[in-house]
Amino acid sequence: MRLPGNETVPAVIIFGDSIVETGNNNDLRTPAKCNFPPYGRDFQGGIPTGRFSNGKVPSDLIVKELGIKDLVPSYKDPNLKPNDLLTGVSFASGGSGYDPLTPKLLSVISLPDQLKQFKEYIGKLKANFGEDRTNFILTRSIILVVASSNDIANSYFASGIRKAQYDISSYTDFILGYASSFIKELYGLGARRVGVFGAPPLGCVPSQRTLFGGIGRVCSQQVNQASMMFNAKLSAELHSLKQHMPQARIVYFDVYNPLLHIIQNPATYGFQVVDKGCCGTGTLEVSISCNRLEPQTCTDESNYMFWDSYHPTERTYKILVGKVLNKYISSFF
Template sequence: MEMIFSSASSTFLLFHLLVIFSIFCNTKALIKLPPNETVPALIVFGDSIVDAGNNNDLQTLIRCNFLPYGQDFEGGVPTGRFCNGKIPSDLVAEELGIKDIVPAYLDPTLNPQELITGVTFASGGTGYDPLTPKLASVISMSDQLDHFKEYIAKLKALVGEDRTNFILAKSLFLIVSGSDDIANTYFVLRARKLQYDVPAYTDLMVKSASDFFKELYTLGARRIAVFSAPPIGCVPSQRTLAGGIERECADDYNVAARLFNKKLSAMLDSLQTSLPGGKFVYIDVYNPLLDLIENPQKHGFEVVNKGCCGTGNIEVAVLCNKLSPSTCTDVSKYIFWDSYHPTEKAYRALVAPLLPKYVSKFL
């Protein structure tokens, strides 16, 4: 739904600055920033790990705005988050004291005030490879940038150009993508396998990612956090599809993820050197998630190779629904909610230690 705003008068601007102050002060920050620093908003791009419902009205199978998704979210509402509860973008915003949840930009009920403290443009099933969203009929990374340009115009109408530029420069931009390129486009659908070997395909991914980050910088972003690819071969669905009889981790998937991560990290270091004032931070989620999977009891988990939904072997998106075989009785024992996405508890176990480790790199 298109939102139209009148230009802000000084009184109008003061009102919205008070709203910003109120929102920021009413959310308790768990991460302490230096007194002269602020992170006014969290702005998110990527795939299903950080999609809060942008896919809800798309003609795609990659949707989850139905139970049992969201059973542990506020009010037990299925919002379109691929999880039983909150997702990483929500938890990062919570930890930084910005707000409790990061809403989907395309939510038709979105309150315009939410734009001030950030939204997610992410779309489940997308990837850095432009072919990936086409195969899944979801929103590409380039289309997410187009939505971001709309967002900037709306933000300027809300708070004025100077405040908008400040928000863009000081906000944290979180990008989570790459898993669907490796798991789906390359290995499962084999859509790129005849054309590229793994080194060449990861080069394609990194080139597309680099172009995305450069455009984000051009649009005013300066604090850019990028999640690595996870150990994608160890998620339940890939164990089922490529892990053999014993459903072990699919090693070739993990080799590809590690190679991509190595190239992604080097590329981000290069951008930090070449783009003045830009903070491009690589965040390793591969090793922390692998540690969770390999040492579950240390982190309070029991089940690592199945999701909570249905059989846990293959159910994801539309296959995880109210008609699925019964959902597990104790989700707290599971690292994975469905056959592809972690539970809120697992996300919390990952995000809480990550932020203190990396936050100083943005300041």
């Protein structure tokens, strides 16, 4: 991908949840991990790395598209070398979210703890490469934040915990407050190019269809409306933050509409199945319930939009990343 003018992006640094996790949960005592088959079936050498897909995830595809490197290592990768820090890492943790309750439900790494790791990362950069190089990386890198799905799907709808305390309008305000604070903290630490993903059409994800889509397993309008409501507020909040952070480029990434377009027009994209994942029955299996002992797991995931009941296949991610980068990349410059 050609960047405008003589612009460079030295690194991509990633925060958030399972959509962009590359293995940070592997050593945690949590059900939210996937460092076992059939995950990674189509990854290099067929090795499960802790990526919640059959192959690469958006973090990997974005760095490749920008010509930086092939894969984004997880920050907790035991083989991480100082030079890996120069081109970016993922702090993301599957099951995490903006709401402080969300990471507690699955015992994963919260966004405040991801921020602590980021501060540690900045310290390592300074120690290894000096202040100037560190500042160059912080100001020129693209920093991506991918969260909110677990807040809406798990903390609000599936567990019902937040539903008992808030209506959806006040809950989306509640998590928006945390999202806004997180962006401000990143800015305070030197980040200047920040891309924030909106929520996907969660009501159409296979597990949400199973839980809330009735006998026909249709898309849940109630869950989709929650995603749309959060997205409208997030987009407006990011626009407002830009006014107060003159040196920053803060970009809202709409993933709701491109994903919904695939779901509504599968044949256009060469998909046959959009309401079930490849793994197991495809209706509820995810993480530890999607494992090598599932006899029903599909043999050819290229026909499937979803890998498990919650996460897309690498092929879906490629389509999404292509659309999103082409639309938004110039907004960072």
